[in-house]
Amino acid sequence: MYNGRDMTELSMMSIKEWETQELAFFHHSLQQMVPYLNSEGQTIHREIVEEIISRGGLK
Numbered sequence: 001m002y003n004g005r006d007m008t009e010l011s012m013m014s015i016k017e018w019e020t021q022e023l024a025f026f027h028h029s030l031q032q033m034v035p036y037l038n039s040e041g042q043t044i045h046r047e048i049v050e051e052i053i054s055r056g057g058l059k
Contacts, residue, residue, distance in 0.1 A: 004019065005022060011044075018051070023058075027048045027058075
């Protein structure tokens with residue numbers, strides 16, 4: 001189970017500063033809710049995916 005910073009704290013910092021486990025957790029969480037996300041949620045999810053890709057994916 002994820003035991004790290006919550007989205008409130010993470011939203012106040014650059015996504016480039018997020019740890020890989022944070023990206024993975026929130027990507028998985030948002031991926032399950034894609035049909036229900038508003039435009040802001042979709043933007044956050046897209047930025048997470050782009051950051052994961054820029055780091056070479058998840059291992």
